[in-house]
Amino acid sequence: MSLSASFNLNIRLPSNCYKPASNLISAFPSSLSITNSQKYECPTFLSPPADQSVAAIIFGDGSHSRLYPLTKRRSEGAIPISGNYRLIDAVVSNCINSSITKIYALTQFNSTSLNSHLSRAYSGARLGKEGFVEVIAAYQSPEDQDWFQGTADAIRRCLWVLEEYPVVEFLVLPGYHLYKMDYQKLIEAHRNSKADITVSVLSSSRDEVLGFGIFKVNTQSQVIDFRENPEMDSSKSMSVKNSVKFDDIAHHKFPSMGIYVINKNIMRKLLMEYFPFANDLKSEVIPGAISLGMKIRAYQFDGYWEDMRSIGAYYRANMESTRKTNNAYNSFYDIDSPVYTLPRNLPPTLITDAVITNSVIGDGCILSKCMIKGTVVGMRTRVGEGAIIEDSIIMGSDTYQMNNVQNGAGEERGISIPVGIGEGSHIRKAIIDKNARIGRNVLIINRDNVQEGDNEENGYIISGGIVIILRSAVIPDGSIF
Amino acid sequence: MSLSASFNLNIRLPSNCYKPASNLISAFPSSLSITNSQKYECPTFLSPPADQSVAAIIFGDGSHSRLYPLTKRRSEGAIPISGNYRLIDAVVSNCINSSITKIYALTQFNSTSLNSHLSRAYSGARLGKEGFVEVIAAYQSPEDQDWFQGTADAIRRCLWVLEEYPVVEFLVLPGYHLYKMDYQKLIEAHRNSKADITVSVLSSSRDEVLGFGIFKVNTQSQVIDFRENPEMDSSKSMSVKNSVKFDDIAHHKFPSMGIYVINKNIMRKLLMEYFPFANDLKSEVIPGAISLGMKIRAYQFDGYWEDMRSIGAYYRANMESTRKTNNAYNSFYDIDSPVYTLPRNLPPTLITDAVITNSVIGDGCILSKCMIKGTVVGMRTRVGEGAIIEDSIIMGSDTYQMNNVQNGAGEERGISIPVGIGEGSHIRKAIIDKNARIGRNVLIINRDNVQEGDNEENGYIISGGIVIILRSAVIPDGSIF
Amino acid sequence: MSLSASFNLNIRLPSNCYKPASNLISAFPSSLSITNSQKYECPTFLSPPADQSVAAIIFGDGSHSRLYPLTKRRSEGAIPISGNYRLIDAVVSNCINSSITKIYALTQFNSTSLNSHLSRAYSGARLGKEGFVEVIAAYQSPEDQDWFQGTADAIRRCLWVLEEYPVVEFLVLPGYHLYKMDYQKLIEAHRNSKADITVSVLSSSRDEVLGFGIFKVNTQSQVIDFRENPEMDSSKSMSVKNSVKFDDIAHHKFPSMGIYVINKNIMRKLLMEYFPFANDLKSEVIPGAISLGMKIRAYQFDGYWEDMRSIGAYYRANMESTRKTNNAYNSFYDIDSPVYTLPRNLPPTLITDAVITNSVIGDGCILSKCMIKGTVVGMRTRVGEGAIIEDSIIMGSDTYQMNNVQNGAGEERGISIPVGIGEGSHIRKAIIDKNARIGRNVLIINRDNVQEGDNEENGYIISGGIVIILRSAVIPDGSIF
């Protein structure tokens, strides 16, 4: 169709985009059992458009976090990553880049910093004339005095808010995963297949243990069974009727990503009529829908994806962001689908004399004569002369401290160590949480090769061999551990 | 001082403003025992300025609301008043007009609509370079899985957030009162008297029953005792040591407004050291501070003030806003201290043929041939031909409904009554909550003169003789009650 | 197609929307020579979407304004209309509602108030992640020290800015017209017809004299000739080669709306190569393109449309907005395509005792015992007791004036008349510009039935029998005219 060809050039798209809708449908691989999200490189334009017909429901915190002490004062979605961002920015940016601009974020665990981040980073702007990111914190009401009892309970209790706009589908998203996905393709596959529910699954090549369970899918992409991950939760029995063995030859099993597209009417029926007492979407409502014989399709995703709910995964994902590799999360420098966050107004990084290798340097750092290797350096990080930092995550600081004058809190406690990394210190394979004050000539190198250790009263914890310095911790001059 | 005189004219101030600081101090009436907030008409400029040295802590919901059903889906602070506003706007605007721009709003009851309102109405703009309105919803943390157990508990658990800026004083404010007050004068009196705590009290002329208890004050404006309001809570005994009879001749008693200025260090000591298990500020911490002999001053306020936590008070305050009287809350048309709210973008009110008396008409109404008297008409209200509305509060609608086409929700339920007041209906002394659909020829006149009645299943409740139509209720054509 | 049908209900669209693209193309009436924009009630979703592929170029002021004295301090686009809006809001809102969010506004005449309005009303929000309203005021550069010499010259000199995003088409729009149009349908027709340029024309039923000339169109909707409106500019000869008589039987002539869709590459060629010295788009470049044999299509529009560049048209359009009629500009109360403007924060209108007929009442007015009929009452208008206002436009006030205390400017000049309409005054068929001070018992009734009169030194002008009180004019008590 020559019409489309004439402007492909101008908007930097390959010439095979903008196929007529019928082609897109026929291109849907009916012989291959699963939709492959990576096939089409062209943007998708839904009709009705996503900004009017889809509402995203993001869960800002998971129930079984293993990210302590990073979650001591914040929910998982609020943890800083890759220097300039918060974890939830990845999912919210996926929504915005997929033109989904009605976004509800449900929280109840340590929600303050997440609420603050979301309301400042996404208020009004960027989201178009009817877009919003609305934080719904757990609340008491005349009808219910309890906390949210699970994802299904949370959605049920907020349904009166979630239904305020006449959307067609809800898109349920965990807020603590790192990946880049065009949700419009997912919605399109959902609409084309006329499914009640579409679940997003990882391609079978993944063999890692996953927390969202496993779907069994037939050759028509239809979900026919679900089981919780046995290693994760071996005690739970399958709640699905007609449970079948997963080693059937004709079927495939795929790990769930915890992402569900659910038609609005179906959501209401599932939560209010069929399973009015179910608390959890994953383990109760979705298996229940399967058992009811609803039309549930699987949508396969095979790009980079990381569940950040362990110190190991969090550390690994940050490390990957320091390298230009093909298999990492690479959205940060992507002009067409950037990652959004709270806009800042910081000065450029001032470097006196540094040798820097495979690292990312956040905004407004002050780096003296130092060596930085394989490290994520967060905003406003100060590194003193002679410091060496390797394979670490420095989250940075919330404010500048000038002339070594302490702020009120520090001064009162008689602290003279400024925020940042002190002169001559050496840090290796560590996570330094925000506003920590590392003194001079400190060695954070896990000298004794401890794998797990709790030293919270001295300002650190060791998890999987990674030393984690707590938020605002003070590490005296000359400390070694 | 002629310097000041030279620009008084230009900034529309009486010529006796801008006295030197020493005058202000001497003007503080030491012979009269209580500072009178109404004496000075000039703005106050604190040093250090309020925007850097004071943080406001607003409680968005009270513990014993008698505003049901208005609070069925919202906290008290989110209730619409006077056509265009939410109740909490009065207190937040007091803060902004007093240059207090670090504002924390603590909520846990039906917090969703309050959070949404505050984050959209006050995000970024208006609050200057370091100002914010930050909503802190109740949350679970590793240390505490419970809801806030009271005002003191809420502040204690959020202290790590509240202390993030180096302020000097906290200003604790209930969010459901209607009044206009320059908090800078309160802070100034507090600083001048070098008090630990300053409490704001109503002038003694008030004899109404008040929920915040009564302070006994000596001739030096010093608070020497507190007692809970006996009618409100007769079971509680005084927790103050050395309790004295309040009929002593040398002392005065004043009703508390629930407003406290507390020095930051004093707040920390009270909550963490002296009374680490106290849940309530009013009944536990403040009396405790008195008993410890802390320096607590009373600051008298004698302007318009209304505690909105009853249907009667809410109705009365709205009625007063429809009249140009001197003793009403009159901030709305005050150029120097306006009331802020969510900025809107509504069309002008379109009036076909109306006789309107002593009423306020919100933005974007559509009024056909009708008669409106003594009524608050909220945003986007549609009034049909021949309707008569008297002495009522119409909260209005969240959206327009064109051509009588129903939105999804209504249509599904087979409703053909549009949002608004139907043709030929007659409403008297009623509160019509948002998005209600009053049919044609409906009579809402409390025909049987019921004082209290619960008819929630039919969409209304009667309280104190006032008929309250519930949010989104549908009242069929020809209904009479 | 049952897929679409399933969500039509939910998004309030008639069931015949969302036809496949092929249907839309075949529905394009090839037998009828002209596309009728009013045929389809369903939204259009362009591919590539309008927000990425179209840039609007709005001209904020016309060259031959007859709106003086309304344009004494403002450009035409900045004139207040219908109580709450500025004239340019209609066109900018058309853009936003058509998902065109890259908007350039070119100005040079009295641009200050227009710049201020646009940058405050449309900054950031509402326009999505890459949207903007950018004001380009005439400027001097090293290459050119002159003012813009016309629409073509202005676009040519700004081409380096206008081309910064890789759009496909430019949409050229006059900023002083009042109409509601889905530009996406215009763009769609343009793309479907593979035209170089598409011009929007009015249906032939209009016989009014129009300032944008007349296009002659053949049965294939192709533009084959243009002529300037003879009454408007009889001296100019046709600049089009092969000029033909317009009374040919086989052709139709349609008045131009001054709206052009021009492919980006065509725009560059026309301005830089073919007609590098042309100043005007309408009378030089478009006729030139016709003469070059470019493919130029006509797109017919037959809704409400009003060129506001005369006092008569301006008065008429405001009057029409006070009535619920079918043939008026009715976008204000349209939920799906609202008119945007600067968000406000005004109190509700306070009415003591008023009889109001066929009028619109802007936000925050204070109306005492008065009678208002067929009148547009702008924001913050104060009407004194006993006043009568008929068939007039009151633009309102920029601020409140409390207690009759004058602001600096007034006081200095010894004025004691407050802003607004004084007690006992009677106003008929007048336009009262902003911040005017009408004294008590003033009669503005055009007593002598003057048609044209200049009395600017006394604060008014009469044009077409309409009395126009100038901005900030002071009309003393008891004046009669």
Add this chain to the structure above:
Amino acid sequence: MSLSASFNLNIRLPSNCYKPASNLISAFPSSLSITNSQKYECPTFLSPPADQSVAAIIFGDGSHSRLYPLTKRRSEGAIPISGNYRLIDAVVSNCINSSITKIYALTQFNSTSLNSHLSRAYSGARLGKEGFVEVIAAYQSPEDQDWFQGTADAIRRCLWVLEEYPVVEFLVLPGYHLYKMDYQKLIEAHRNSKADITVSVLSSSRDEVLGFGIFKVNTQSQVIDFRENPEMDSSKSMSVKNSVKFDDIAHHKFPSMGIYVINKNIMRKLLMEYFPFANDLKSEVIPGAISLGMKIRAYQFDGYWEDMRSIGAYYRANMESTRKTNNAYNSFYDIDSPVYTLPRNLPPTLITDAVITNSVIGDGCILSKCMIKGTVVGMRTRVGEGAIIEDSIIMGSDTYQMNNVQNGAGEERGISIPVGIGEGSHIRKAIIDKNARIGRNVLIINRDNVQEGDNEENGYIISGGIVIILRSAVIPDGSIF
């Protein structure tokens, strides 16, 4: 005064701040002839406060720019400096940090990018409830069809806008100077001395040639004469009556900074009554005011100050920002008076392997194996492998270019060189304007040591020995110059 002392600690101020007003006045050095702005380190709190009583008038472009080609497409205020900023940000930030939030920016030369920057960077937020940055571009009106003829003419023609708020003083500021100044101290000195006009001057230690002329000041800080800088403009004779020789023993001469505090009433009288035809403030109105015997005071400033209107000064100021020295402009890392700019949302800088010395690195750069020394690296700069950059200013890029795919403009012209610095290139003492494309193995080292050279057709100019690569220029692989 112990009251103030009690909270000094908390807000990080030295204990000698917050002296009573009388002390401040007596501290004003009457024996020393000139106020020294650097004496007091404490913040100043004016009464009435600056945000209500002062309006700043910033001139965004100077009349005699020597910054070409940096000003080819932008006014001086819009030139990028120090990686993340625009030049005008320094002055606007001074205003905001001095609580002056009513800011008018007057422009007419290449105003587009300045307008765009100011309206996006300072819209609404940060400026408090009544603050704004309003751009007033030169415009035509019924009264005047000309461009602004000078600073006095510009203010005169905009007076109707500038007077809309009841301010007390105007603060006139050039927008292209780099310095940090608390204007509140200047206003305070002005008010304390009851002057009509206060001019800010540089301390006598400066001996550089300055474009704003020289004031002669007596021992009471009173300005008694002015002369244009003879080197700059030798032809102009002094317009001041009673001109005296400047080598009088009893007097001092100080270079003007072009900064004037002028009482609002005085401004109106000077421009409308005394000198209604004067075009220039500096050379006509100020000397005229002296000749009229007005009370004009000098206020001495002795901090860092740089007039950026030459390539040399611009280069020097940028170089100084790369070093932590005491005599440079050091506001960027100052927590109490930060420099504001357009908030961004860029990823952290990704560094593969770099040795960086004495440089500042803007947000979101991508640096491969390279060496950077003494260089300002602007936002989104890409540096290829093996590149060496010394003593240069790289302004960076407006967008990312991924995978070497060209954007529309480049592609059309057949350019295959991506934006940024190509592999193996070596750059020394150069300014690389925005979006330039430096190929591989390019040598920009001013090989022939040219001092001045115009090679604009090849994309560069040499000025003062500094090579300036033009905006969006393309430098082919292997070029040497």
